Amino acid sequence: MPTLRNYFSSLRCGVITGSFLLLGHASLYAQSDASVAQTEGQAASAVKTEVVLASEVKWQHLNPARGDASPAAGTLWGDQTQDGESGFLVKFRDGFASPPHIHNITYRGIVIDGALHNDDPEAQLMWMPAGSWWTQPAGEVHITAARTHSIGYVEIQSGPYLVQPPSEASDNGERPVNMDVSNIVWQNATDTDWIAGEVKADASENAMLTFLWGQPDGKEAVGTMLKLPASFQGQLSTLSSSLRVVVVQGELDLQVDDNGMAKTLPTGSYFGANGPSEHCLSSEDECVIYVRVKGKYSLNPR
Template sequence: MNIRITSIPVIFLLFILASCNQNEEKHIEFENDRLEQIENHTNKVVLSSEVKWEKLNPVRGDDSPQAGTIRGNRNGTKPTGFLAKFADGFSSPPHIHNVTYRAVVIKGSIHNDDPNASTMWMKPGSFWTQPIGESHITSAKGNENIALVEIDHGPYLVQPIEEAYDNGERPVNIDASNIVWLGSDKSTWIDSKSDVQLSFLWENKQSRSIFIKFPASYTGKLESNGSALHAVIIQGELNYDMPKQKQKILDAGSYFSSIDTAIHTISNVTQQDVLVYIRTNGNIKIY
């Protein structure tokens, strides 16, 4: 009797452990199936080497900055993101734009402000906004000066300051040194085991933009649940696993995106942080 009484709990315990292992295996299979299903269709990558450059303001001829569109169409009506390249010593005349834009410095030093403002050179990782209708100048210095520029709709036009007006918006200039970073203890978007950091830059009813800083030796996934996610590498180099394709190496100015719920598998195999700018109309999870 003693043998029977002590052996029943042992058998029951083994049954429970076996059931747990089966459930765990099913959970892993479910997660793998889910990742495979999500990753199959909408992930897209544009390498910086694939960007095609043209004159940003053709009427200025050879004095015009260069523009390389990575999504949308500057001359159309859809939301657009493009790279703007300025020659060393470039300085625009005072002017306005017919749309508000947001921008991030990728390379070099860029100044953007009221024509009478003191020069403030913004380094890579700095963020600024330029309201519609407000007079300003843009200058650059350095061997290579590149910024990411985003507009909510086109066409993107340069207009004379005689047409300037105040629409109530105020420009924002945030130097890279003044970015406020949040870790997993401050944001539920970051897994508690991750050293990734993020910073919220702006938000409206349609979308938001954030910086994400991936530390050295990071390997993980970025999941988004919105109908659109646009990401541009601002600093560093990121390895990106395209579904059913070879791994892509994304350097500064490269771009990845997705439509609808998606998972982006990425890694930072370098010994430096990688800074990514993301615009999305949903939430994200980094793990």
């Protein structure tokens, strides 16, 4: 059950009101690339933070042509049925297996719950557990299957998201990626300047980052995951014009007012902002979140 908690009495993140309005300001990180440097004045405007709890997601058929045989889709941001970028949850029933098909656009996915297989029709089943991720190029024939009740997060850079027959297959030059969670390489503050602070001797006490897609040069959209340790408190700040965050595993507490009150975001929940912003975060237990920005961000643990 989502709750409001007071974890942030010692942190200040410039929250303006309890309706998720936050004050963006200059980043806590120094950007070495002059081409992406921005001034504090550019980020000093009020930016509304949108929050969607997993319990608030409205579900519809992902592929209306298949009716109840289709997985269910629940929009988190944007609108996958229209032109433009969007991110949405996809819910699969136990034992689901799609026929061979293609999509008109490339998409990227993260397993939120259960186990998913996404590959060529002839490929051996490779079940990806929660925390794994994959990419599916436009026009490539594939199947998707679920072992147990499963949920994935899917993101597209343009829409609408359509399911089409193999007869319309094409090769756009992209190649798919299936990354099992056990093969993910995590970086700490020693390895990347996207995380501030000193590295602790106990690796389990450090915040960790992994880059999923895009070029982390601060010039274009990039997708990452952050692993926050138990008892984490800190700030996520960005000068980006677009921030999208999805809880992949665990629960995340997000500060929502100047009094330090926080709203609990369970797995599958989302928050985002369309402009420079700073967010106070906390997690009682280890938590993994997906973070997408256009540019860069900084995580500053306390």
